[in-house]
Amino acid sequence: MDAHDFVNLAYVASATLFVFGIKMLGAAETARRGNLVSGLGMLLAVVITLLEQGLDYIWILVGLLLGGVIGLVAARKVKMTAMPELVAVFNGFGGLASLLVAWAEFEKIRGLGWIAYELETSSNALFSGFVIYCAMLIGGVTFTGSLYAYGKLSGKLSGSATVFGGQKALNIFLLIVILVLGVIFTWSTDLDLTYKVFLSGVALSLIFGIMGVMPIGGGDMPVVISLLNSLSGVAASAAGFVIANNVLIVAGCLVGASGLILTVIMCKAMNRTLGNVLFSGFGATSSGA
């Protein structure tokens, strides 16, 4: 058994800890221990990943220290009442990280060329293109959507729903352009063209995150943050497909699916449906006022 197999085996253990962690978080008596169990799974995944060969440890150490200190200070200093909005920010950063992981992989492809890349990673250009675009898109929407939700919750931006004429039409148009760019990115192997398409996709996904959260406000914000949390899981899962890593796929997908169920439960608690919360700016305004 070589080091790579050993790493993958440890990822299975880490994914198992996440499953137990989420399960325990759902019951009052075990919730705090559940969080520790899932944290242990994360620690195991990070430590074991460091065994992979060819990593640049100096930059990794700097990055871990920098991110760790910022995260720790923010989480310790925050007032109890401001916690949900801080979670929204963290969630946005998770989405951004998935976008960047996909982008870094695309840079690698641009450096090597498709043929060498396919040989090295035994992947398929069509599939890689598709999942890179997915991870970028979902990560980008999660990032700006979460930051906008943070702005609304913290009162830095107007907390109520912002609705204007033709908003739905504009959003649908934006979505169509994003999807068309995705098809071009997936199918084309011309690296210059796909690079431009990719950058446009990044910009549009960031805009779409803001546009999607804009018509929702007031009491519906927790539901939106829960949905964005689910999305950040899906983004991590897509990033897992990009680099063919099973722990990213499993953990991301667990968060995506369980987050979706939690979102639906939260909607039901307010006697609403998810579609009603997301697409009826009208209802959101009345509950926010």
Next chain:
Amino acid sequence: MDLILLFFIFVLAAFLGLELISKVPSQLHTPLMSGSNAISGITIVGALLAIRAGEQGTVGMVLGFAALVFATINVVGGYVVTDRMLQMFKKKGK
């Protein structure tokens, strides 16, 4: 790794995730969301693997480094803030 195999575990994980959550008391909604948000920071592993000298050029390195910083904030901050929420919840319960 075989793509079909990866897709297979994705589908199974989705069903597992759907089944994991049921009848969560409403006070636990926010901590559960926060706790699973910390798990979505697993993309930190992807960021670590992106930081390799010489393979993807300077731009790729910078992107990987930025990904690592943001993912680490998500992971560390996410777990600590969830723990603080649950601590508060426990005191209230007593």
